[in-house]
Amino acid sequence: MLKIKKTINTHLKHNTMKINRYQDISEIDREAKKDYIDRHSAFVHCADNAIANEKFKVKVQVGDEYKHPDDFDHFIQWVQLWDGERFLAEASFSAGAMGNAPANLEVDFYIVPTKNMKLIAHAYCTKHGLWQSDEIVVTV
Amino acid sequence: MLKIKKTINTHLKHNTMKINRYQDISEIDREAKKDYIDRHSAFVHCADNAIANEKFKVKVQVGDEYKHPDDFDHFIQWVQLWDGERFLAEASFSAGAMGNAPANLEVDFYIVPTKNMKLIAHAYCTKHGLWQSDEIVVTV
Amino acid sequence: MLKIKKTINTHLKHNTMKINRYQDISEIDREAKKDYIDRHSAFVHCADNAIANEKFKVKVQVGDEYKHPDDFDHFIQWVQLWDGERFLAEASFSAGAMGNAPANLEVDFYIVPTKNMKLIAHAYCTKHGLWQSDEIVVTV
Amino acid sequence: MLKIKKTINTHLKHNTMKINRYQDISEIDREAKKDYIDRHSAFVHCADNAIANEKFKVKVQVGDEYKHPDDFDHFIQWVQLWDGERFLAEASFSAGAMGNAPANLEVDFYIVPTKNMKLIAHAYCTKHGLWQSDEIVVTV
Numbered sequence: 001m002l003k004i005k006k007t008i009n010t011h012l013k014h015n016t017m018k019i020n021r022y023q024d025i026s027e028i029d030r031e032a033k034k035d036y037i038d039r040h041s042a043f044v045h046c047a048d049n050a051i052a053n054e055k056f057k058v059k060v061q062v063g064d065e066y067k068h069p070d071d072f073d074h075f076i077q078w079v080q081l082w083d084g085e086r087f088l089a090e091a092s093f094s095a096g097a098m099g100n101a102p103a104n105l106e107v108d109f110y111i112v113p114t115k116n117m118k119l120i121a122h123a124y125c126t127k128h129g130l131w132q133s134d135e136i137v138v139t140v
Numbered sequence: 141m142l143k144i145k146k147t148i149n150t151h152l153k154h155n156t157m158k159i160n161r162y163q164d165i166s167e168i169d170r171e172a173k174k175d176y177i178d179r180h181s182a183f184v185h186c187a188d189n190a191i192a193n194e195k196f197k198v199k200v201q202v203g204d205e206y207k208h209p210d211d212f213d214h215f216i217q218w219v220q221l222w223d224g225e226r227f228l229a230e231a232s233f234s235a236g237a238m239g240n241a242p243a244n245l246e247v248d249f250y251i252v253p254t255k256n257m258k259l260i261a262h263a264y265c266t267k268h269g270l271w272q273s274d275e276i277v278v279t280v
Numbered sequence: 281m282l283k284i285k286k287t288i289n290t291h292l293k294h295n296t297m298k299i300n301r302y303q304d305i306s307e308i309d310r311e312a313k314k315d316y317i318d319r320h321s322a323f324v325h326c327a328d329n330a331i332a333n334e335k336f337k338v339k340v341q342v343g344d345e346y347k348h349p350d351d352f353d354h355f356i357q358w359v360q361l362w363d364g365e366r367f368l369a370e371a372s373f374s375a376g377a378m379g380n381a382p383a384n385l386e387v388d389f390y391i392v393p394t395k396n397m398k399l400i401a402h403a404y405c406t407k408h409g410l411w412q413s414d415e416i417v418v419t420v
Numbered sequence: 421m422l423k424i425k426k427t428i429n430t431h432l433k434h435n436t437m438k439i440n441r442y443q444d445i446s447e448i449d450r451e452a453k454k455d456y457i458d459r460h461s462a463f464v465h466c467a468d469n470a471i472a473n474e475k476f477k478v479k480v481q482v483g484d485e486y487k488h489p490d491d492f493d494h495f496i497q498w499v500q501l502w503d504g505e506r507f508l509a510e511a512s513f514s515a516g517a518m519g520n521a522p523a524n525l526e527v528d529f530y531i532v533p534t535k536n537m538k539l540i541a542h543a544y545c546t547k548h549g550l551w552q553s554d555e556i557v558v559t560v
Contacts, residue, residue: 085549099252108248112239129505212492225409269365379532388528392519
């Protein structure tokens, strides 16, 4: 394994992969930037409280006021739902599932919580990378 | 590639992988078999008609009257949604997402149809293999 | 649930989704058909024998003599590896991972068998549907 | 959407999800910590240079000197391969694919580069979250 270690030592960079985050678009002036930020942002929509051991609906949505393309070379390929560091579920899509037209991608997951959760969604755009939602605290 | 081809020729079998299908459980006598068939069956629940180029909700559900375990060694790992031979979307789950208790796994996909669809769902159980729903025809 | 059941009863069809199978292309005359069949076919390449509890390499390859496009609207989106009815692993790809040029998609899985296996690969083409390899028997 | 926005405003936290990073275990004293860090770390193993438009092998491996369990409730569920912010491929696994015994999960992807790459791997452990490799620069 010496050779591999050498490769790692000479070629690695410690930069973390860029993960884009939500920004409040009401604080952004330029229309093109508002659109860019909003249409990629992942949102977790759910109730503030859940009952332990009962089914709980969590909508993951991409974009709020602006829609994202569904072109073959530019679409939302997958979203993931996390509870803190725990991966709960992923939904992946073929280009064209949104009719090849701009849309707000949505998927409703139904999970069964047993304790408080910190829900986070990730969304991946094939041109503009990974986007992480704000964290939603759910009291169980 | 000669060696590989030889391997293929001597070891292949043309059997198709078993894909389990829905059966009407009202026609099944034995309670254990009713439970086994129902809790694994994949269902597509949606409206009969859709409007072209508008968002359309499709629920994929596993089981109807009977629940499926969510144990670490026995759970529904993923479901897929197909329009005929066209793969639309997949949702995959971690064991425990249903609270480690029996449940009917559900996920709502939102797709945008442009023409008639023949929706089919697949569900994979880590102990009992792949299950395919009946086909639901949606007029667009 | 009455309404949903009615939907199922009136709209379902019992047709199984089409899964394409390997054909020996030396027995096919037409060049275009040879190309079509070969470039979509999934192959499992591995040794005939494995040692229990030791790592075992399994190559899943799509196409043999003919290459498949890697265009945004036409590419191999995912492959799966099955041992009979047991799902072992899946690899999914972004369009462009093969340089947007024709290629034979390959992925090497390393699994650890404990008993005889019947390996089957699935490959999904975004234009031409699901393709299933022949079954490779591995003696452990 | 007002209600949802309110939920977001009162319940969100801007904390980023924890992504664990590689540490040089030769600098870690405690054996249990060495083991914990090493067995979860994702590594990208590949050549330093690639030829444009030719197939290029990239091994993603989890752990180097220490093995990770493959228990039903504790296993490596998926790995991803990224080129900077561009998602290339993912491999996901069923618990038991490594024979339910400790192992270093490996998968070989074959990609076709067209320009310089910054390869990064992610690995997800069902008990200990997401781990990101160092970045490997490949000159094309």
